[in-house]
Amino acid sequence: MLEFDQRRGGQAVIEKNLGAVYTPELLADWVASELLSHLPRKKSLLVIDPACGDGALLRSVLKRGARSSIRIAGVDIDARAIKKAQKTLPPGSFLKIVDALQPGGNASDVETGWKDLVGQDTVAGVISNPPWGASMTQSAADLRRAGYYLAQGQFDSYELFIELCLRVTPKHAILAFIIPDSLFLPEHKALRTLLLERTQLHLIARLGEGFFDQVYRGTAVVVCEKMQPRLARSVECFRLRKELRDQVFSNRLSLQDAKAREGHLIPQKHFQSDPERRFSIDVSLQDQFVFQKISRQRSDWASWLISGRGVELSKTGSVILCPKCNTARPVPRDEARLTCQNCGLKFELSEGIRKRIIRLSKAVPSGWRRLIVGEDVDRYSCDSSRIIEDKVPGINYKNPSSFEGSKLLVRKTGVGIKAAIDETGAFTNQVVFHYRAKPNSTPSFFLDYVLGVLCSRVMLAYHLKRTGESEWRSHPYVTQKTIAELPVPLVSEGGRQWRQARAIANAVVERRRNKPADSSTDLRVDALVAGLYDLDSKACAWVLNVLDEAQSLQSITTMRADVSQLRAVRV
Numbered sequence: 001m002l003e004f005d006q007r008r009g010g011q012a013v014i015e016k017n018l019g020a021v022y023t024p025e026l027l028a029d030w031v032a033s034e035l036l037s038h039l040p041r042k043k044s045l046l047v048i049d050p051a052c053g054d055g056a057l058l059r060s061v062l063k064r065g066a067r068s069s070i071r072i073a074g075v076d077i078d079a080r081a082i083k084k085a086q087k088t089l090p091p092g093s094f095l096k097i098v099d100a101l102q103p104g105g106n107a108s109d110v111e112t113g114w115k116d117l118v119g120q121d122t123v124a125g126v127i128s129n130p131p132w133g134a135s136m137t138q139s140a141a142d143l144r145r146a147g148y149y150l151a152q153g154q155f156d157s158y159e160l161f162i163e164l165c166l167r168v169t170p171k172h173a174i175l176a177f178i179i180p181d182s183l184f185l186p187e188h189k190a191l192r193t194l195l196l197e198r199t200q201l202h203l204i205a206r207l208g209e210g211f212f213d214q215v216y217r218g219t220a221v222v223v224c225e226k227m228q229p230r231l232a233r234s235v236e237c238f239r240l241r242k243e244l245r246d247q248v249f250s251n252r253l254s255l256q257d258a259k260a261r262e263g264h265l266i267p268q269k270h271f272q273s274d275p276e277r278r279f280s281i282d283v284s285l286q287d288q289f290v291f292q293k294i295s296r297q298r299s300d301w302a303s304w305l306i307s308g309r310g311v312e313l314s315k316t317g318s319v320i321l322c323p324k325c326n327t328a329r330p331v332p333r334d335e336a337r338l339t340c341q342n343c344g345l346k347f348e349l350s351e352g353i354r355k356r357i358i359r360l361s362k363a364v365p366s367g368w369r370r371l372i373v374g375e376d377v378d379r380y381s382c383d384s385s386r387i388i389e390d391k392v393p394g395i396n397y398k399n400p401s402s403f404e405g406s407k408l409l410v411r412k413t414g415v416g417i418k419a420a421i422d423e424t425g426a427f428t429n430q431v432v433f434h435y436r437a438k439p440n441s442t443p444s445f446f447l448d449y450v451l452g453v454l455c456s457r458v459m460l461a462y463h464l465k466r467t468g469e470s471e472w473r474s475h476p477y478v479t480q481k482t483i484a485e486l487p488v489p490l491v492s493e494g495g496r497q498w499r500q501a502r503a504i505a506n507a508v509v510e511r512r513r514n515k516p517a518d519s520s521t522d523l524r525v526d527a528l529v530a531g532l533y534d535l536d537s538k539a540c541a542w543v544l545n546v547l548d549e550a551q552s553l554q555s556i557t558t559m560r561a562d563v564s565q566l567r568a569v570r571v
Contacts, residue, residue, distance in 0.1 A: 055085030310428030317358025
C-alpha cells in the first residue's frame with residue numbers, strides 16, 4: 001500500500017484508497033517518448049490511459065508526439081481527477097469517469113465494455129501509471145469471474161490493470177507502464193509470466209525511489225508489444241543507480257541519457273528459461289557465465305530443514321488488550337474498530353488497554369523468555385537483546401519446541417543476507433526466519449555448512465545480481481521463498497562436494513568461535529565456498545567486482561574491505 005499523510009484530510013484518504021499518485025512531468029515525458037519510439041508511423045493513432053488521473057501521461061504523449069494525428073483517450077474512476085484532466089488536455093479529448101476494470105458494470109464482460117467505450121477505433125498504444133495498492137471495490141472472486149487471472153492470493157491493483165490492457169488491446173499494440181519495483185519480487189511471478197508469454201518486451205527499467213513524493217517504493221518502467229514473443233530478441237534493460245538518479249533529479253542528466261549510459265541488452269529467453277521467471281536485469285551477458293555456473297547448483301536443500309518464523313510481533317511488543325476479557329493482539333496500524341478473537345466484543349482502539357510485552361533486557365525474570373529480533377542477527381553471530389513475556393492470552397507464540405536446540409536464523413529485513421546459528425533456545429520475532437535440522441535424516445554438519453554458504457561473499461554477489469538489491473532502499477527484505485531458491489548444493493556422502501561441505505562446516509564452527517572475527521578464518525570459509533562452486537580466478541574476480549559495485553552500502557563495504565583477493569580452495 002502506498003504511503004500517504006492522512007492528516008491532509010478526506011481527499012488524501014480517497015486518493016489513498018484509489019492508489020492515486022500523479023506522475024511527475026520528468027518521468028511522464030520520458031515514458032511517453034519510449035512509447036512513441038515503438039509506435040508505427042501511421043496517419044492516425046489512438047493512445048489510451050485506463051487510469052489517466054489528471055492526464056499527465058496523455059499530455060506528455062501529445063507534447064512528445066511530433067505527429068498531430070495522435071489522438072488520446074483517458075478514463076479514471078475518480079471524477080475529481082477527470083475534471084483536472086479536462087482543464088489541461090485539448091478541448092474534445094475523450095475523457096470518461098469509468099471503472100476501467102469493469103467499464104460496463106458488473107453485469108457486462110470487460111471486453112464488451114471497452115469496445116463500447118472506444119467504439120470502432122483501434123488502440124495503437126497504452127500508457128499508464130496504474131493504481132498501486134488501491135483498495136478494490138470488487139472481491140477477488142468477482143474479479144476472477146470477470147476474467148482476471150491475476151486476482152489470486154496476494155495481488156496488487158496495478159497487476160490487474162496490466163492484465164486488463166493485454167485483454168482489450170489488439171495484436172501489436174505498444175504498452176508502457178509505470179509500476180512499483182515489487183514486479184521483481186518472487187510473489188509477482190504470475191505477472192512476469194504473463195508478460196513473458198504474451199508480449200515482446202522492449203524495455204525493463206528499474207529507476208529506484210524518489211520519483212513520487214511520500215511514496216517509499218521503487219519505480220519500474222516496462223514497455224512491451226502485445227504479440228507472440230520471439231525469445232531470441234533482446235530486451236533493453238537498465239538500472240538507474242543512485243548517483244545518476246541524483247543527477248536526474250537535479251536536471252543535470254536526462255533519463256534518456258542515463259539509459260544510453262547504463263543500458264544493456266538481455267535476450268528475452270534468459271528470463272523465460274528461469275523457473276521463477278525472474279527479471280534479473282542486472283545480470284548482463286558478461287555476467288551470465290559465472291551467474292549460471294552458480295545457478296546450476298540449485299537444489300531443494302531447504303527440504304532437509306524444518307522452517308518457521310517467530311512470534312508475530314514487532315520488536316516493540318505493543319499489544320492491545322480486550323477491555324472485557326484481556327485477550328491480547330498486536331496493535332494494528334490502520335484499524336480503528338476491533339473485534340476480540342476470543343469473546344467477540346467489538347470495541348474502539350482507544351477503548352482497549354495498551355501494553356508492551358517485549359523489553360530490552362539481558363536478565364530473564366520468571367514468566368519471560370529471551371527474544372532475538374532482526375537487528376540481533378548479524379553475519380555469523382546473534383545475541384538476544386530483548387525478553388518477551390510468555391503465555392499472554394491471544395498472542396501466537398508458535399510451538400516452543402521449534403526454538404529449542406541448534407537453529408539457523410536468517411534475518412528477513414535489510415540488504416544482503418544476515419544469518420547465524422543460535423543454540424540458546426531464545427524465541428524469535430516475525431522478522432527472523434528459523435531452520436532446524438530434520439531429526440535422523442539431515443547430516444550433523446548441515447546447518448553450519450548452509451550458514452557458511454549463505455554468509456559467503458560468493459552467495460552475496462549472486463544474491464545482489466539476482467535481486468538487484470545493490471543500493472539502499474526503504475524496505476529491503478528477503479522471504480522464505482527467496483532463501484529457499486538460493487543455489488545451495490545438496491551433497492552426497494563420499495563425493496567431492498560432500499568433503500567440501502564438511503570442510504566449510506568445520507571452518508564455520510571455527511569462525512563462530514572467534515569473537516571478534518578473525519579475517520583469515522572468514523576468508524577461508526569464502527575460499528572453500530568458491531571451491532564448492534568450482535570457481536576459477538576469473539569468477540572470483542567477478543564476485544569481488546560485484547561487491548565493489550555495491551560499495552555505497554555500508555554492510556557490503558565492510559565485507560569488501562575485509563578481503564582484497566579471493567581464491568577458491570578445493571579439498
